[in-house]
């Protein structure tokens with residue numbers, strides 16, 4: 011065990027878990043102030059949204075969800091503006107060519123199912139592979155590993171992930187975990203912030219396997235501390251077996267919410283309700299279920315088991331309903347559902363779908379994939395997995411293998427990936443049937459009012475955005491310049507999909523990709 | 538169908554927007570046509586420059602006498618910004634903090650001393666500060682800095698806030714603005730001009746070319762060889778910090794400009810190159826420019842180390858010959874050019890006022906005389 015300090019409070023923590031896991035376990039959701047000086051808490055729990063910034067041992071603006079607990083850590087809530095110390099040493103100015111440079115045959119960004127498969131396949135064919143992943147351990151989302159090894163044993167999903175990580179290492183893939191790729195320039199040349207300082211990589215081939223992030227759900231009150239993404243709660247549970255104390259309401263659309271509810275229940279947490287936008291499964295879903303069973307019977311059985319667990323624990327299942335608003339109550343939160351029903355909660359998890367994390371691909375100007383081998387429009391660059399389109403872990407792994415084989419072919423090696431192609435087709439069938447099952451009763455539509463925050467980072471409300479649009483800002487870039495929405499620390503990752511709904515559907519690919527795709531500390535560049 | 542307007546302004550940057558607003562204030566009907574890409578205005582850094590910039594002096598030594606001749610204009614331009622912001626009652630983070638140009642050696646300090654003497658002769662309020670002075674008024678500067686030139690007339694403005702406020706002001710006066718219309722060419726027609734655009738023709742009695750780097754191509758048809766070039770530049774901005782850096786900070790010998798906006802964010806630039814865009818694409822950021830400018834900034838202001846860079850961006854500055862190109866095109870009644878000199882955001886509103894007055898036939902034209910487009914007249918050059 012370890013002890014950390016948050017403000018004046020001492021909190022029991024587990025060595026290795028994330029700071030956010032320790033704070034959430036203690037029910038501490040308020041981490042500082044946002045741009046509007048309102049209380050601010052974590053949202054995505056996966057390093058993308060920047061809503062969980064805290065000061066750790068004097069270093070400001072650190073992501074609580076990515077920082078690892080060390081005994082004796084002193085954590086302070088972050089103010090809206092960073093105080094800088096007066097006694098910092100000036101470094102010598104430097105140029106880019108002073109940064110260390112690696113030139114592997116293949117660079118894989120992302121160590122989830124897709125990236126692991128691509129790396130292992132290419133490496134097994136004799137190609138030199140460097141894999142970089144931002145998380146403390148490779149595995150990505152589906153194969154998320156435990157940060158605290160002394161906890162209850164790994165589940166089947168984690169054991170399968172561990173086996174794939176071991177296979178990659180055994181094949182000779184070089185893995186750099188805890189390293190964030192923040193820049194991508196034509197060449198391609200990528201730049202990462204690693205535990206040993208900045209690193210440039212100029213690979214001969216590049217596979218982007220950066221996965222997905224969760225979509226925002228901009229209803230009134232969604233920025234209140236204690237309202238987090240479903241994936242965030244899942245990460246806290248799977249990496250550190252942490253569940254927030256008190257009543258947990260899980261709401262959204264899709265199987266991740268059901269899985270989270272079942273896992274938390276099994277761990278002894280109090281799940282107060284599951285709110286699902288799709289109607290309850292009924293006779294009209296029989297065909298979809300049949301197709302799913304044919305493609306992946308074990309996954310169907312798993313889903314049924316999750317439902318049975320919820321029923322046994324008498325967790326209210328509110329079907330065909332969407333969260334319409336959240337407000338703070340004397341103790342905790344009140345969640346209002348569009349049917350009018352109100353549910354009390356201490357933590358609300360929102361899971362209304364995923365969006366591909368495509369910022370590196372866009373910074374490199376890669377369109378596509380343009381063929382079945384997952385090649386992009388830029389020679390030597392591949393894109394695979396949920397970073398391209400949401401298809402789930404099995405589709406991701408199959409695509410990774412296919413791309414790995416194509417990379418091998420580029421170096422004159424032949425790898426048979428016929429099995430991966432078959433698996434890909436099968437899991438695509440499963441996915442399309444799955445989403446027929448989860449088709450929402452009504453189109454997903456967060457009921458934002460004028461005061462609802464759309465851009466969390468810059469505190470821009472729906473009202474401001476609508477006014478700007480009505481004044482003629484009909485493109486995303488014009489909206490951004492006029493309101494600052496999308497200019498915050500998350501680089502528009504969370505609000506871009508929301509802004510898109512406000513603009514002409516002119517096929518604009520979103521906000522112009524900007525380097526750095528993750529904020530980068532000036533002191534780390536000078537290091 | 539041909540669209541009609543009384544006055545068309547090509548280019549909706551700081552200059553085009555202000556001209557449109559000034560003309561509308563005088564009761565004129567104005568249509569702004571803007572391509573919407575690669576503007577200096579939407580990418581600019583918000584420094585209000587007055588003293589001669591060492592970057593331009595190094596790059597274009599032959600232009601130094603021209604820069605000196607223009608110095609009073611810069612001071613007036615900053616005063617004009619202040620008056621405009623006060624008159625319109627807009628909050629754009631304008632702050633007259635003074636600007637420091639720092640030196641790291643006796644040699645650089647001597648360069649600043651000579652520069653300050655010339656600037657003082659031109660009527661600027663400048664002084665040379667010692668390290669002890671700096672420790673008092675700019676304690677954020679690192680130990681390498683041995684002295685600086687302070688120009689009291691310099692300051693800063695939040696460019697995003699200013700652009701939004703000025704666009705709203707013009708719109709409120711009835712100015713129409715096409716944000717995504719490229720002007721392909723301009724021809725004369727009876728009673729005015731016919732503009733070919735990528736979305737159909739536009740006909741106007743008067744045309745003002747405020748198209749930054751795009752001006753040269755449009756003016757050529759009228760016997761003007763305005764050498765307007767797009768100069769792609771790289772910028773960085775950090776997350777918000779508590780008040781740290783008061784002044785606009787530049788360097789006597791190195792490419793660095795930095796300042797803290799009212800939002801608390803620190804903007805770091807200084808003329809580092811960006812990657813030129815292909816065709817009409819906007820320019821792209823450069824890794825080397827980012828590393829070089831950020832580490833240089835931390836060298837000058839060590840306390841920047843813990844701040845994170847949130848964003849880099851690139852935009853097209855417009856370079857001509859250092860001097861503005863402002864006023865009527867001889868021999869073509871109703872046609873005007875409006876391209877500001879170096880530090881064109883600082884000069885933007887005042888340049889716009891001078892050209893708007895020329896359009897409206899106000900004043901004696903004395904102030905604009907040194908900047909008339911005639912100097913690029915092909916006929917004149919042939920003679």
Ligand SMILES: Cc1cc2nc3c(=O)[nH]c(=O)nc-3n(C[C@H](O)[C@H](O)[C@H](O)COP(=O)(O)OP(=O)(O)OC[C@H]3O[C@@H](n4cnc5c(N)ncnc54)[C@H](O)[C@@H]3O)c2cc1C
Nearest residue numbers: 120122123124143144150151152191220221241395396403
């Ligand atoms: C929070 C969350 C939880 C999920 N849980 C499940 C689940 O339980 N079951 C399920 O079927 N699906 C789940 N999914 C869906 C998931 O996207 C896929 O099932 C699967 O993990 C996709 O595999 P992938 O390899 O494409 O991406 P991922 O597994 O997401 O892997 C991508 C990896 O890339 C890394 N990365 C991204 N950008 C960078 C960068 N710039 N620098 C360095 N590294 C980077 C990330 O850290 C991550 O490890 C979840 C998704 C999310 C967002």
Ligand SMILES: Cc1cc2nc3c(=O)[nH]c(=O)nc-3n(C[C@H](O)[C@H](O)[C@H](O)COP(=O)(O)OP(=O)(O)OC[C@H]3O[C@@H](n4cnc5c(N)ncnc54)[C@H](O)[C@@H]3O)c2cc1C
Nearest residue numbers: 548550552572577578581582584720749751880881882883
């Ligand atoms: C990165 C950067 C930082 C800068 N920082 C500062 C600073 O701190 N202080 C300062 O004083 N100056 C600064 N500048 C310079 C300043 O921004 C410019 O000089 C100034 O904005 C020019 O304004 P403008 O209105 O003349 O032209 P622009 O703002 O460039 O606008 C011209 C417009 O015309 C449009 N256009 C061009 N051709 C056509 C056509 N054929 N049809 C239709 N539209 C067309 C363009 O799309 C553009 O929108 C900076 C410049 C850059 C690039």
Ligand code: FES
Nearest residue numbers: 465467498500502
């Ligand atoms: S939510 Fe982060 S920039 Fe908009």
